[in-house]
Amino acid sequence: MPPPAARAYPLRTARGDFAVVDHPAAPDAEQRGVALMLPGFTGSKEDFRLLHEPLAARGYRTVAVDGRGQYESDGPAEDESAYAQPELAKDVLAQAEALGGGPLHLFGHSLGGQIARAAVLLDHSPFVSLTLMSSGPAQISPPQQDRVKLLRDALAVMSMADVWVAMEAMGPPEDVGGPALGVGGRDHLRRRWMGNKPAQLIATGRQLCTEPDRVAELAALPLPFHVLSGAVDDTWPVPLLDEMAERLHARRSVVADAEHSPNVDQPLPTARAIAGFWDTVGR
Template sequence: MSRPPSLTPPPAARAYPLHTARGDFAVVDHPVAPGVEPRGTALLLPGFTGSKEDFRLLHAPLAARGYRTVAVDGRGQYESDGPVHDEAPYAQPELARDVLAQAAALGTPLHLFGHSLGGQIARAAVLLEAPAPASFRSLTLMSSGPAQISGPQQERVKLLRDALAVMSMAEVWEAIESMDAPEDIADPAVGEDHLRVRWLGNKPAQLIATGRQLCVEPDRVAELAAVPLPYHVLSGATDGTWPLPLLDDMAVRLHARRTVVADADHSPNIDQPLPTAEAVADFWDTVPIE
């Protein structure tokens, strides 16, 4: 589970509901830094159990490089609404269509950036527009692999799905916290347990449906490679969800830029935000401004 330091938007950012043809989605929208020439806009998609706040530490350094960044809660994630029990709206094609609607509402083309589950949803969105995507200028896949997640992670997701079938979201949170390492548990002395607040905002059906998808996702790299976009595969130096050799191979198959962020695991955006932002901006700078 990603652990952003806060749910409060950065000082220069604005949080609001983005109105789209497929409903409203909660976003954090950070403008380009004052005095910096605008170079483009990016749409940032969070991972499984994550939220738009996972990108909090990336906004300012990317703004300083000329990029407006819009981080979004997907349908049923944290502050974006969705059905509680109906899983159908959370099927991957539906979530991919949500992304196209978000891009249309923001104005296209955009740099598309997906973390983990968000990367696979981003991939699906690009493939919906194949062979000539009009909505996107590039695609960055951060800690997001070519197919299903690793065996140990599949077991963790199955445990979560089984728990959600018989327990409330609050009860499941207590179970998760009891199993985490002591250093990973929020300190009550700090104040509000923002991670619990975020967790309780998620819709159970969303977690069940997307968790199942992570465990059965097929390899669609060849399909993606046929779409003429610039690609970037970025990860930490370790990753238990998709081992690095899989990410290395995916980058080769996509003819993608490859970045490995030192001293980072599955969430380089939180573990090492400044080197991650620098790598992302360096890639975006190679994409011609239209």
């Protein structure tokens, strides 16, 4: 369930409808801006549930979105070309346009960070900053590539329901299915899994395993950057994220006692780090 002040609705854009959770800034806080938040692989807008209220208290409206073919946003079940990274980047630009109300802070977790990067490389003008949370410069680590390849191979020959059963047999649902961890219990995780389109998982899984290093292109943009992570990350090793931040001349935040999903592991310190960066932008 979204926080009490949040509203869940379909955001209507020129590229279709996208399911969002939209949380207003606290009415007694200085209204500081709006953020568009993109989840990771096998994730959803619910992954940011624990961040909305502390960011609202700092004066930020936050809009978390399910991407095309993710959970509650529709998309083709079998056409992988619909999920090519440039298409997903254009979706983000359409979402930004639909939100209106001036420039946005763009925030992406894991796969969502790489899609956010592709979006600003297409057109950075709608955005005043980019935060990459647990999202690295290029492809994911070899062990995670093996894990994602196993998932892609399974999806090619099995139904979503059968793959879920197989994942449960391998361990707790929170620990299987890709780099991104989720918020919620087993029923939510299964419902979310079943809402994903297989073609989206196959296509974006391939992207994670083949993504080139585009940090130099990104660094050339006139945007402030923030690289945020937990203290441990097995998807992109922390030293690699440190190096990326240096190449971007980015603000660097490391959340103690957190791993690949600091938004889940340590939401309050994560929210403080996010808002601390946003507070500096344009001031």
